[in-house]
Amino acid sequence: MMAPALEFDRVSRDFALPDGRLYRALDQISFAISAGSFVAIAGPSGCGKSTLLNIAAGLLTPSSGRVHVDGEPVDGLNRSATYMFQQDALLPWKTVRDNVALGLTLSGVTRAEAHARADAWLARVGLAAFAAHYPSQLSGGMRKRVTMAQNWIIDRGMLLMDEPFSALDVHTRLRMETELLALWESRSADQPPPRLRRSAVASANAESLALQETGGQASQAGGDRETGGRAFQASRDRKTIVFVTHDLEEAIALADEVVVLSAGPAAHVVARHPVTLDRPRDLMELRTSEAFVDLYRALWVVLREEVIRSQRSAEATRG
Template sequence: MKPKISFQGVSRQFDLGHGEAFLALDRLSLDIADGEFVTVVGPSGCGKSTAMNIAAGLMKPSAGAVLVDGVEVSGPGPERGVIFQQYALFPWLTVQENVEFGLKIAGVERAERKRTADHFIELVGLSRFADALPKMLSGGMKQRCAIARAYAVNPKILLMDEPFGALDALTRVQLQDQLLSTWSRERRTVMFITHDVDEAVYLANRVIVMAAKPGRLHRIIDVGLPYPRNEAIRLSPEFAAIRNSVWHEVYHQHASQTEQKALEEN
């Protein structure tokens, strides 16, 4: 079966000026299946966000290509919804208007826009706040609004770059459960970047561990935990074993980099 997203030897180099360059991503090859939930972890500078930005069409690779349904990505597209850590809501628009915005741009008729927006606002638990401006919402509510807006335009793929990173621990856990509940019903393909190993394991079918300097694929770890996920799974020995395996891969990279830097400085 053809993968939904395919990274094919993707590299990205940044020009630092004065003849210097930084290789942020080095020959990344990775396939993500239709309906799969993949999380991406790794040390700082491993190219996680760079990879996602290339998949979103917000950045071009220096080499290689990303394919969606077998077609090379050449720019942003409606089949890919992007959610960042910063909510990027329009502060002068209500929740309802924010969620309807992409539909309005696409020329969807008003009654259909409202029906679609109402569905996804209810899906993320914000029906009571449909007429509220973003300044009236908590951080978690703003992120739920951003998720509803992304879903409303019916993307086949969700690309999420640390969407819960700025939230408190309790809100983060609640939104993880909300996201999984929504994903279970909608079954869209998700690529989710995070620094949180527990979050990565809890959400994913597979965890992609990246290595840094230059950014490259280090290891893929299957998460053989059943859905729906819940607190019992978080506290299970099986979860702990997978979490420890992912942590080991990420932490020992960081430790090795620290040791290498100390040797270079000496």
């Protein structure tokens, strides 16, 4: 049995309040995420989802408990992961190309090679024409795409995502979610998968879907139907994705499993629910399918309680 890609072992985290008391954000969180799976962590605002993700990244240390990555305890930064932040994290003084190439140049890849590979990735996310632009000259959706390329180019096994699309409008967001799944479901990170083709006129309409499904999914089709969502087996080539969101719909639409955290303080895991929807998923249609609605209803019952609790405690502190 392989060690899980990421494992929280009774992780708690306290923060010092201005008056000197301790605020317990996370309390005794334990769960494991297997390699190559896509797990969404949902919970009411302020429940400590981001804190948990920062602990997984090694940007924060737990007050007690431990985090294991591929069976090894995390010491310092989690070097198996990249992190897609909620805010814009592109360096504003670097061009789009240099931003995408950054992870490579930092690790000593020559400038020429890093640029060549960055250009290939920019083509893949439909932004080839914007390589020499600065982030401030791009739309929010385009910047997210650059960020995806920046994270994907260095090909680490794990991608941590902290509400990466929450600042986007609904339609751009749907497009980004689709592109994320397309990237993730493609097996090898460096080869554009056969069922994806590049947008022909990326420069003319960069906001248009850069990666489009051309139907059919070769190896996984047919056969394994009886196992439902499991048909699309977690592959070792695929990244492990931990996706934090407060949006239950987004969590179900994207993930293999939804972990629901309770309202803070002392947030803990209140539910873990597998999402057995077939892959690849058509996000345009998924949300109205019966299976999706059933799942949503089942999980919303749990999450609703926590949202109400978090609102009540917010009002209590205000009053």
